[in-house]
Amino acid sequence: MPLFATEEIPCNIGILAYRSKELTVQQWQPTADYLNQSISICTFHIIPLNFTEVEAAVQNNTVDFILTNSGHYVTLEYIYGITRITTLIQTEQGNQLKKFGGVIFTLANRNDINTLADVVNKRFAAVKDDSLGGFMVAWEQFYEQHIDPYSDFSELQFTGMPHDNVVSLVQNGQVDVGTVRTGVLEQLAQEGKIKLADFKVLNAQSEKDFPFLFSTQLYPEWPLAKLSNTSDELAKQVVIALLKMPFNHTALQAGDYSGWSVPLDYQTIHEMMKKLRIGPYEKSFFTWKDVLYQYALPIILLTLGLTISLVGIIVIIKINHSLQYQIRERERITTVLEKTNANLHQEIIEHKRTLTELKETQTQLVQSEKMAALGHLIAGIAHEINTPLGAIRSAVHNISDYFTRPTGLQRLPTFFHELKLEQQNQFLSLLERSLQQEAILSTKEKRQARKALTVELQAQSILEADIVADSLVSMGIYDDITPFLNLLHLQENQSILEQAYQLASLQKSARTITSAADRAAKIIFALKNFAHFDQSGEKIQTDIIEGIETVIILYNHQLKQGIEVIKNYTKLPEIWCYPDELNQVWTNLIHNALQAMKNEGILTITTRLEENQIVVSIQDTGSGIPDHIKDKIFDPFFTTKRAGEGSGLGLDIVRKIIAKHRGKIDFVSQPGDTTFNVFLPLAS
């Protein structure tokens, strides 16, 4: 029990009085008393109100709680934001009911009416158009069957309360079909006013624990609701008190109900009303708000669906576009590819041809490098050959001329005839000395010899000593002239010497021809060796030193310009090789050495045998290879020479040729000492 009753704070419970207000107060006062006993913070009063008064009381907040029927509650909830806090458990024919619905019925013998669809164009009766159990729930069922009671029935009659009126009309055949709140038929049957068997229920439903016939959805019974201003604390205490109300409390008997339940869900009523556009949803015909409110989920889903569909369609269109584009692109690309393919095919053919040409060019380059090396030699070789040719031509002319000129052979018999026997002998010995002369003096030595002889001849009082001396030296007689002094003292000494010189020159010419021919032959032989283009492509057993010598002969004129050649030859066994190609190697290496030395210095060529290989070293005293090009000198087309002087292929070809012989080449270089070493295996 509360310590203090606070009479000062009233708490009004408005209750819809569908009978008289007195009866209503009488019915509910015990419940208010119960609450007053349970709750101390305020005093509860029952305020009986009719329909319009209920709404005014809610609107003006003159009540704290409101108890009204479910349909009415939903409207107030919608408009004024009242909140149900508990659901009334009704007592009907001994049953405790938290739900109610409607029953649609016709006479049992109406064979033409079996379903809701059969009701179309039939006469229909209900108690009131705003009665939830008495009409709306039935309407909902018709609505679901796409039947509009207001247009599809031949007659729609609202009888007014009580529900019994509707049952009477159907029973009497004044209407074909009627609807009433659940429990009415059973009540009338219990009272003996009708027999249930005379009626049949259309669209009959069943639900566990629901005792009456029904055709519709079941909806929650009356809720007790709190107004929006009513404190949550008070509402909580009221709910707790009501839920705790003992099942045998006197208030229950007075109120003719069974108790209170946790509040049921009234949303179903909202949805039903929205569907039918009644109650709070009546005015807002076709407003988007309603639509949104009622169909929020479907709309959201639909919108979502549509959006997804739209997006999908757009995406599909785009994809389609994209695909079409891609197809076109692909077709284009295919065309391009086909063209490219054709081009590539053409290019491959071109490349193959180019490759063939390049191979030919390479062969030509190798050949031309060989010819270039030869070209370096040609100038010198021309000199080398023209020199002996010139000498030969001169000598031959001298010999042939001797036989024709007056002072020559023609003069000889007379000349001998004029000489005394002793003089003849001296002449012959002079000639013999000349012919036997083998020492070859340099021009300088000859001049010295001539000077010495001149002095000696002058001492012997021989006239024109210088001319005599010159003749003697020309004949190769440089000293020991005593045996010829008698002859030289003769007045005709010059004529005698002239004849002797002529004869001696014949021999000299013959010797010149021999040596010149040898020289020319040697060069030609070297050239032939060098330019020997081996067509067989097979290796030949060759003495490497011979090849080196060949090259040295060809370079002879250049070497003798200022190069001292040192040959450190160790005799080598013959090896199987490509001699003309190796000659190119020696030519390149020697040529490079000469260039490095600028034709002045020492060229040392060494051959030696080392295990299973031959080593040929070509050393020069030239400027050396600068460090920064040491790793490039074997690269093709690398050259330090001016344009036109070298192909830059020399050392590349050298390396290739040596590689072909399974050999290798290396070098060490510093200023004044560069050595290239060529290693060739003995066994191929």
Added chain:
Amino acid sequence: MSKPVILCVDDESMVLESLEIELKRTFGKQYLYEFAESAEEALEIIDDFENDDSSILVLISDWLMPGLKGDEFLIRVHEKFPKIIKVMLTGQADNAAIQRAIDHAGLYRCLYKPWRREDLIDVVNAGLMAK
């Protein structure tokens, strides 16, 4: 006064010997004949002769020789003795060198090995006449 001199320069003794025979047989005792195996040696001879009051009339020089090349040699001689008739006798024609000798050594003629005796004699004669 000494006889005028014909000087031949060639690094090949067989050429010098051939020239000696040809020149002597042709010109006999009219001239003295000197032979040098290099340009350097020839320069010594020229100096000697000029000091001895003889004179070099004709200089016949090879081009490709060890040391000083023919054109440089002739140019050097020309600087000192422009009157000497300079003839080149070469087995190999280096046009640039010959042109240098023409421009800077007053080269009279260039003969090519193998030469013909007549040409050699003609050139010497013509050179002597031109002097």
